[in-house]
Amino acid sequence: MALAEKLAHFLGRKGIPYRPIETGVASSLDALVLASGRPQHDFIQATMLIDMTGVVMAVHRFDSALDLEAVQQLTGRRLQPLTARQVTRLFSDCAPGFVPPLGAAWGIPVLVDEGLSSADAVVFTAGTDHTLLELDGRSLRLALAGAREGRLVIHGQGVGQREALTLEQVADKLQKLYRLPPMPALALRILRLTGNPEASARELSELIEFDPSMTAQIMRYARSALFAYPGQINSVQEAVTRVLGFDRVAHIALGIASVQAFDVPRKGPLGMDNFWRHSLYCAFLCQGLAARAGHDKGLAYLCGLLHNFGLLLVGHLFPTEFDELNALREMNPDASLQSLEHEVLGHSEQEDILSVGHGAIGGILHRLWQLPEPVIKAAGMHQHMGYQGDHEEYVAMVQLANAVLKEQGIGDEFNPDDVPALVERLGLELSDLERVQLDVEQVSSDLDILASSLSS
Structure with a gap:
């Protein structure tokens, strides 16, 4: 009709x-x-x-x-x-x-x-x-x-009459008006290493061991029940070669190192604690979906892990607006984050920049940091249902993972979604999704423990 x-x-x-x-x-x-x-x-x-x-x-x-x-x-x-x-x-x-x-x-x-x-x-x-x-x-x-x-609306010079900025203009204004956090040195070195096809597990391990906290987190990850490795793991190199693999270690290390660029509160629905929980669950789901859909599992994991970095950038640059958004999410747990962002960010002093939403802002940051294109698109377009374009399969995986997590009360994306349509777009069956969900349920307690350790 x-x-x-x-x-x-x-x-x-x-x-x-x-x-x-x-x-x-x-x-x-x-x-x-x-x-x-x-x-x-x-x-x-x-x-x-x-x-x-x-x-x-x-x-x-x-x-x-x-x-x-x-x-x-x-x-x-x-x-x-x-x-x-x-x-x-x-x-x-x-x-x-x-x-x-x-x-x-x-x-x-x-x-x-x-x-x-x-x-x-x-x-x-x-x-x-x-x-x-x-x-x-x-x-x-x-x-x-x-x-x-x-009178129901805000009146004043320019209100309601301003043309929305393009993403290119938003990126330009962000870089001119604010000191965007550079990618931390260790994260940059890890990223460069992942781009080298000749890189070895030893080189990656040596990089990680520069940071004792990251070393401990990688070791804890490798020893968790997520992988059920039966033997002893005594070094990062053993974690890479025997349990996790080069890509998985590189990607989780990249995420850990990159988060150090932001000063964001731990607590609240959008705080660092829940950020890590959401990101790890999403990454794990995306990896499982990619394995069944025939896409790059490591890249899918990275897309899921980093797709919400725009929220961290908003919290870092605009703490007042972030605190308000965090509080509003707590009062409206079932609302679309897009609608809450429009309520808070669309009426702030930085309206022309922030009104594009945290997804687009994250995509801008990822492009500045020269992350892989699928990661940029997954961050920038994950709030846009029905997106069609470059790397749409990775965007769809993140959207589907968020839809599944929404049912479990994990994450922040409560936008309307169509799970069967997303499953079909990835060339999967609903039974494939059910098996991936079961895999996640079996390791949920370990993901929770890992998330808690990463945010502390």
């Missing part, structure tokens, strides 16, 4: 004319707006709010930022955004993330930003991931009849 069922019924019952606009299937409302080719100012959107009294829909321009203080002044209520899961349950006939801004169709009271009543025409989602609706001004006023009107 081109329209959500209740929306179609509402428009038909009210006799409100509209023009449907078919687009390609999009992964998010942002992508749908972008694919339309129309100015963002033409679009309106719904922001769902809730308090003890009930749910309210705020309707405003797509290129505007909702001002919760203004909403409170208008309503006398302390309304807060719904979580993504709550919104999905409320709008069960809509695709997740595609809520039409006509609350009356669902019996929901509506607040509408001043000025929309005089709009000549507007465009908005029809409740699906591939259709937009255009209403002229008269039809919009009919559709919003009974809504309470007032």
Whole structure:
């Protein structure tokens, strides 16, 4: 159906004319707006709010930022955004993330930003991931009849009128305005060694042994039940040659050394403790998926391990915004991290830089550090469902791993996802995914112990 069922019924019952606009299937409302080719100012959107009294829909321009203080002044209520899961349950006939801004169709009271009543025409989602609706001004006023009107968005010079920066511009501004952490010297030496096809286990071991803490962590990793090695392991070189292999040791060592570039709190859902737990589980899953899909296991492991470095960079450069995001994630454990980032980072003083999200920021850092292209893409695009392009198989592996981990309450990516579609894109069967999940379950306690040791 081109329209959500209740929306179609509402428009038909009210006799409100509209023009449907078919687009390609999009992964998010942002992508749908972008694919339309129309100015963002033409679009309106719904922001769902809730308090003890009930749910309210705020309707405003797509290129505007909702001002919760203004909403409170208008309503006398302390309304807060719904979580993504709550919104999905409320709008069960809509695709997740595609809520039409006509609350009356669902019996929901509506607040509408001043000025929309005089709009000549507007465009908005029809409740699906591939259709937009255009209403002229008269039809919009009919559709919003009974809504309470007032100032809902932030006003001021340039608000809502600024063009979004390209990733290249964001990268340029980041490097000009902030001192981006260079790759730590040991991490850089490990990275260079992995690029040398003649490198030996002895050379890698000698590099690692420069750092006593890393040496202890690699030894603990090799001795863990993850690998069930029956004999004694007395050196890093034995860990490389007898248990872990060159690539696995190089990649975990690279991750350990690279994290030393960041000063990020340990605690909280996005703190270093949970970062390592999420990263290790994701890396292990990606490695298992790659083995079954016929891709490079070592590279897949590295993609999973490093895909969330953008969060560390945000925490390092913008500690105030990171603390706020960390707290908001704790209060909204089921919400999409993208939506929380938009709430915090999209309204900060660094909005033009941070509004691209932690994934893109991580990709920028990985490119600066000259990491392999699949690792750059996995970091930069893992928040974009349906990504198609260079190294899409590694992006899909990270997305699938995050989807699986979400069900176990591990990680931070609670964006809508389609597990069967991701499995199919990798050329796998659901039974393959189940076997990889079982492998992870059997070693989960060891992954937890390793994560705890790495973050301490």
